[in-house]
Amino acid sequence: MSVTAGQVEAGQAIYTKSLLSTYDWFVLRFSNRVVWKCPSHNILALYNQHVSNNHLDVGVGTGFFLDRCYFPSTHPRLALFDLNPNSLEFTARRMARFQPETYRMNVLEPIVVEVPRFDSVGMNYLLHCLPGTIQSKAIVFEHLKSLMNHGGVLFGATLLHEGVKRSWLAKRFMKVYNTKGIFTNTEDNLDGLKQILKQHFSESSVEVIGSAALFWGKNK
Numbered sequence: 393m394s395v396t397a398g399q400v401e402a403g404q405a406i407y408t409k410s411l412l413s414t415y416d417w418f419v420l421r422f423s424n425r426v427v428w429k430c431p432s433h434n435i436l437a438l439y440n441q442h443v444s445n446n447h448l449d450v451g452v453g454t455g456f457f458l459d460r461c462y463f464p465s466t467h468p469r470l471a472l473f474d475l476n477p478n479s480l481e482f483t484a485r486r487m488a489r490f491q492p493e494t495y496r497m498n499v500l501e502p503i504v505v506e507v508p509r510f511d512s513v514g515m516n517y518l519l520h521c522l523p524g525t526i527q528s529k530a531i532v533f534e535h536l537k538s539l540m541n542h543g544g545v546l547f548g549a550t551l552l553h554e555g556v557k558r559s560w561l562a563k564r565f566m567k568v569y570n571t572k573g574i575f576t577n578t579e580d581n582l583d584g585l586k587q588i589l590k591q592h593f594s595e596s597s598v599e600v601i602g603s604a605a606l607f608w609g610k611n612k
Contacts, residue, residue: 407453407476415454419517427561428551429602435516435549436460438606442547444512448473448539450499450532451518455483458514471507473497499532500524509541515548519585520577526584533592533609540611546593547608551575555582555600562603 407415425431439461445468449458452472471493474480480494495505500522513536522529536546553566569575582598585605589596593609600606 407479409478409482412454412478412482416456419453420456423565424604427559427565428604429557429559429562430549430604430606432456434601434604434606438547438549438608439514442512442545442608443514444510444545445469446508446511446541447471447514448510448512448536449483449514449516450474450536451515451521452479452483453517454479455486457516458483459486469493469508469510471495471510473499475499499535500529501535503535503538507539509539509544511541511544513540513544513546515546517549517551519548519550520552520575520580523576525579526581527588529580530588530592533588537592537611543610543612545608545610547606549604549606550580550585551577551603552580552582552585552600552605553577554580556603556605557600558603566603 420432436457439457443461443463445463445465447468448471450473452474468490470487470490472480472483473495475496475498477496480496484492484494497503519529533546540546566575566577570578582600582605585607586598589598589607589609594611596607596609598605598607
């Protein structure tokens with residue numbers, strides 16, 4: 393399945409400044425709990441388990457979890473990668489206390505910027521917004537691994553179409569989002585996610601909560 397520039401644009405274009413002002417309430421408080429049946433405290437726990445003092449966040453949204461998680465020190469190195477300039481600006485402002493590095497880029501493309509490597513990479517609610525199949529989306533792991541130190545961990549959450557429990561409401565929301573191009577996850581399934589993690593990491597784990605899969609992978 394070939395991916396067009398228009399498909400990539402559609403997955404991130406919704407994140408306007410006005411939408412970002414309501415994102416935390418609608419997506420992370422209402423939708424996570426009521427629609428996807430994965431309350432945000434589960435994702436926050438994933439951040440608290442894996443975030444390091446040398447962290448990269450990809451597909452940053454509003455920085456909700458970065459703002460609430462516990463970094464191991466009070467002065468971590470924090471970098472933000474996103475294709476959407478509104479999300480980058482919103483999250484950089486929210487996390488200004490850490491003076492984050494910001495990079496506008498498409499994670500489906502090879503990463504050409506030269507930066508010191510990271511010990512942790514967060515990738516929350518990004519995969520289901522990327523065009524392609526779960527297999528073709530695996531290229532993002534290859535790209536991000538090039539930015540990770542030995543023993544580093546990549547972690548995140550994604551909403552799956554198959555292999556998870558989807559309520560009637562979740563099915564309706566996913567259908568609308570896929571029709572509009574906000575999601576491209578009709579071919580995203582639990583077995584496929586587990587398979588690509590095993591392909592790219594020597595150690596990995598996937599936990600299903602509602603319609604969401606919380607995952608991590610690292611190379612020893």
